[in-house]
Amino acid sequence: MEAGTPQVVKLEDLHVAGQLSGRKHILSILVENKPGVLARVAGLFSRRGFNIDTLAVGPTDDPSVSRITLTLDGAVHPIDQVTKQLHKLVNVLKIRDMEPEETVAREMALFKVSSAVENRAEIIQFAEIFRAKIVDVARRTMTIEVTGSADKIEAFERMVRPHGLVEMVRTGEIAIGRGHD
Amino acid sequence: MESLKAEGVKDVFGIPGGANLPTYDALYDADFRHVQVRHEQGGGHAAEGYAKASGRVGVAFATSGPGATNLVTAIADAMMDSTPTVFITGQVRTELIGTDGFQEADILGATMPFVKHSFAVTDPRQIPEYVHEAFHVASTGRPGPVLLDIPQDLSRADIDYLPRTEPVELPGYKPSTEGNIKQIRIAAKALASARRPIFYTGGGVVNANASEELRELAGSDRFPVTSTLMGLGAFPASSDRFLGMLGMHGTVAANWAMDRADLIVAIGARFDDRITGKLDEFAPHAKVIHIDIDPAEISKNVGAHIPIVGDVKQVLPKLTREYRALQTDSGRLEEWWSTLEGWKDAHPLYYEAGKDGEIKPQFMIEALHRASQGDAIVTSDVGQHQMWTAQYYGFDKPRRWINSGGLGTMGFGLPSAIGAKVACPSEEVVCVAGDGSLIMNVQELATCVTEQVPVKVFLMNNGYMGMVRQWQELFWDRRYSSVDMGSSPDWVKLAEAFGAKGMRCESSADLEEQMVAALEHDGPVLMDVRVAREENCYPMIPPGNAARDMVEAPRGAVSG
Ligand SMILES: Cc1cc2nc3c(=O)[nH]c(=O)nc-3n(C[C@H](O)[C@H](O)[C@H](O)COP(=O)(O)OP(=O)(O)OC[C@H]3O[C@@H](n4cnc5c(N)ncnc54)[C@H](O)[C@@H]3O)c2cc1C
Ligand SMILES: Cc1ncc(C[n+]2csc(CCOP(=O)(O)OP(=O)(O)O)c2C)c(N)n1
Numbered sequence: 001m002e003a004g005t006p007q008v009v010k011l012e013d014l015h016v017a018g019q020l021s022g023r024k025h026i027l028s029i030l031v032e033n034k035p036g037v038l039a040r041v042a043g044l045f046s047r048r049g050f051n052i053d054t055l056a057v058g059p060t061d062d063p064s065v066s067r068i069t070l071t072l073d074g075a076v077h078p079i080d081q082v083t084k085q086l087h088k089l090v091n092v093l094k095i096r097d098m099e100p101e102e103t104v105a106r107e108m109a110l111f112k113v114s115s116a117v118e119n120r121a122e123i124i125q126f127a128e129i130f131r132a133k134i135v136d137v138a139r140r141t142m143t144i145e146v147t148g149s150a151d152k153i154e155a156f157e158r159m160v161r162p163h164g165l166v167e168m169v170r171t172g173e174i175a176i177g178r179g180h181d
Numbered sequence: 182m183e184s185l186k187a188e189g190v191k192d193v194f195g196i197p198g199g200a201n202l203p204t205y206d207a208l209y210d211a212d213f214r215h216v217q218v219r220h221e222q223g224g225g226h227a228a229e230g231y232a233k234a235s236g237r238v239g240v241a242f243a244t245s246g247p248g249a250t251n252l253v254t255a256i257a258d259a260m261m262d263s264t265p266t267v268f269i270t271g272q273v274r275t276e277l278i279g280t281d282g283f284q285e286a287d288i289l290g291a292t293m294p295f296v297k298h299s300f301a302v303t304d305p306r307q308i309p310e311y312v313h314e315a316f317h318v319a320s321t322g323r324p325g326p327v328l329l330d331i332p333q334d335l336s337r338a339d340i341d342y343l344p345r346t347e348p349v350e351l352p353g354y355k356p357s358t359e360g361n362i363k364q365i366r367i368a369a370k371a372l373a374s375a376r377r378p379i380f381y382t383g384g385g386v387v388n389a390n391a392s393e394e395l396r397e398l399a400g401s402d403r404f405p406v407t408s409t410l411m412g413l414g415a416f417p418a419s420s421d422r423f424l425g426m427l428g429m430h431g432t433v434a435a436n437w438a439m440d441r442a443d444l445i446v447a448i449g450a451r452f453d454d455r456i457t458g459k460l461d462e463f464a465p466h467a468k469v470i471h472i473d474i475d476p477a478e479i480s481k482n483v484g485a486h487i488p489i490v491g492d493v494k495q496v497l498p499k500l501t502r503e504y505r506a507l508q509t510d511s512g513r514l515e516e517w518w519s520t521l522e523g524w525k526d527a528h529p530l531y532y533e534a535g536k537d538g539e540i541k542p543q544f545m546i547e548a549l550h551r552a553s554q555g556d557a558i559v560t561s562d563v564g565q566h567q568m569w570t571a572q573y574y575g576f577d578k579p580r581r582w583i584n585s586g587g588l589g590t591m592g593f594g595l596p597s598a599i600g601a602k603v604a605c606p607s608e609e610v611v612c613v614a615g616d617g618s619l620i621m622n623v624q625e626l627a628t629c630v631t632e633q634v635p636v637k638v639f640l641m642n643n644g645y646m647g648m649v650r651q652w653q654e655l656f657w658d659r660r661y662s663s664v665d666m667g668s669s670p671d672w673v674k675l676a677e678a679f680g681a682k683g684m685r686c687e688s689s690a691d692l693e694e695q696m697v698a699a700l701e702h703d704g705p706v707l708m709d710v711r712v713a714r715e716e717n718c719y720p721m722i723p724p725g726n727a728a729r730d731m732v733e734a735p736r737g738a739v740s741g
């Protein structure tokens with residue numbers, strides 16, 4: 001008898017694996033670098049009613065392969081169903097549902113904030129605390145570049161918003177597994 | 182052309198136009214059959230019927246723009262019913278793409294949501310490779326439609342054809358077929374402890390050509406079997422193990438069995454909402470073993486306790502072997518069978534016999550069964566006649582029942598019958614048509630005549646879009662809105678105008694005899710069968726209800 005197969009299977013002991021994880025998921029998807037691939041992925045999400053929170057697309061070290069990194073809410077969507085549907089796209093090569101503890105995730109954001117003379121110093125101070133960079137200064141606004149986890153960017157947003165947030169641009173998270181050596 | 186031949190293509194369906202002229206010019210000398218249909222939708226459904234009847238990939242051609250958009254319904258239909266098909270469309274010349282050129286339509290974009298895969302050719306040298314890949318993707322794993330869009334200038338280019346013999350290597354496409362043996366063992370043991378098991382089989386068994394394997398497993402103990410609309414014939418309807426079809430218009434026994442079961446074995450079936458009804462009241466006592474080649478089907482609608490991803494053709498023999506190796510007590514199923522037999526006896530399919538020669542639709546299908554010795558390939562349109570055919574024809578073999586289940590496309594019946602007849606010329610192919618549906622693709626009668634495809638169309642003429650009328654009667658207060666078909670056309674004259682034989686039958690007395698005559702005629706026939714107009718299709722699970730709330734045909738005071 002093979003290990004792991006019980007002698008008797010009682011029906012009352014059978015369960016369905018849980019569907020909703022209740023947390024945010026980052027999916028790292030390797031796709032063939034071919035025309036229309038992004039449309040196929042995006043179309044699948046809209047057709048199946050899956051909501052993407054963020055999406056980032058870029059090249060990889062292999063020119064024939066691109067990476068799509070997207071985040072979605074596992075409290076709303078059964079992630080398993082999402083990945084299985086994605087796998088059905090012929091151009092999708094590999095999907096990793098990134099383990100939060102095993103992952104470094106980063107996002108970049110640009111904040112244009114109004115900077116009247118009286119709060120300029122305070123904004124510069126926030127930037128320093130967040131290790132953000134001031135990349136442009138104009139007469140009435142200042143543009144700040146922040147890199148970090150989505151949480152950090154959202155925290156920064158909360159800090160500067162009361163000072164007058166003119167515009168915010170975010171890239172969406174990208175992620176990489178932590179090294180094992 | 183060489184590429185298509187290399188895939189073993191013998192027949193294609195289509196219509197030429199500017200953008201696929203080069204392809205059609207090559208066809209002129211090619212030694213396979215091109216069936217010139219009269220509408221691209223007809224060509225698409227013919228390709229589906231061809232595939233469903235034979236298991237071989239069905240192929241349809243269309244030109245760019247309107248030709249391609251006319252294919253869209255058929256492509257969506259093939260996706261929903263997992264039909265192995267390849268659609269090849271012409272596209273405007275490369276330099277015109279994106280300029281709203283004459284007859285340009287982004288068919289790749291339009292069909293993206295409902296193709297299994299699609300290819301846009303950008304270099305003529307890709308053609309042999311893409312054709313090879315298209316056939317591979319269409320026919321393996323969970324089958325489906327694949328679109329190949331070829332700009333006119335590229336299909337015109339002369340390339341050296343290098344035959345592709347090596348297996349297709351698509352890095353992102355590797356269907357799992359074997360089934361995890363540990364899971365199969367657990368499934369066998371669960372079956373051994375089940376006291377109220379039921380096999381719920383679907384179109385996947387037909388697709389896998391696994392009828393034999395299904396019979397073996399069902400025969401390894403006294404397992405009851407029910408089937409979806411799409412799986413009919415995979416298990417013989419005449420078997421005493423068979424409870425009939427399940428779902429919205431399934432039998433009481435089959436639906437109540439699902440409701441009471443302690444173990445459902447879903448085999449190549451996808452828990453469609455026509456089966457489950459109200460999802461949270463579906464099969465409240467059952468654990469689920471789900472065998473499907475598409476991992477995404479598992480736990481999509483109904484959670485699976487024992488998921489098995491694989492080809493049923495490979496999984497079923499393993500499950501049978503594992504089950505037979507166990508010590509089982511078939512006595513444990515006695516009680517279940519006495520319940521099931523009780524339901525079968527008390528709630529058979531029932532209709533009130535027609536009086537004074539009136540033809541009841543159910544009687545029409547029974548007569549067709551007798552006239553064709555229950556051995557025809559039967560296609561249908563969509564509506565009441567489709568459900569009655571499913572209920573009353575009694576399919577004993579797979580690939581004999583061809584219909585549009587997932588998309589429910591009216592007008593599917595005639596063109597799919599053409600496809601089936603082209604695929605299986607020595608078989609009797611009949612189409613049970615609806616009067617609302619047939620008119621939607623009636624132009625294909627011309628194809629039957631000029632291409633000499635002798636299909637027999639039995640029109641269940643109730644003068645209504647009956648299925649919709651039934652819903653209006655039952656759920657919308659009998660407000661019959663836009664369902665009466667009026668008195669047009671005169672079907673006999675229409676058939677004759679096309680050059681087919683037209684017949685009419687208005688009395689149950691000579692229906693069967695006339696049907697035999699129609700079947701014996703050696704060309705295409707359209708028989709207008711005038712049936713009772715306001716018959717309803719029962720049993721029925723009213724929409725939004727659970728299986729145990731099935732409604733049966735009312736029994737009149739003076740039942741026949
Ligand atoms: C008017 C109308 C009324 C209807 N009423 C009913 C009704 O009462 N009852 C009913 O049953 N249906 C009914 N239908 C049809 C219904 O809409 C669905 O089309 C049908 O139930 C689906 O059948 P299926 O589950 O067998 O799946 P299919 O659509 O046939 O899908 C096949 C499944 O098998 C899998 N598969 C394919 N190949 C393999 C393989 N080799 N190995 C393993 N798995 C494989 C696929 O991945 C898929 O999950 C009705 C349709 C219409 C238009
Ligand atoms: C293309 C299309 N349009 C509309 C419908 C909605 N519909 C479903 S059944 C039906 C009536 C079919 O009438 P008929 O072919 O006469 O069949 P009957 O129900 O009368 O047997 C309609 C309109 C559909 N399924 N397909």
Ligand SMILES: [Mg+2]
Nearest residue numbers: 616617645647
């Ligand atoms: Mg009708």
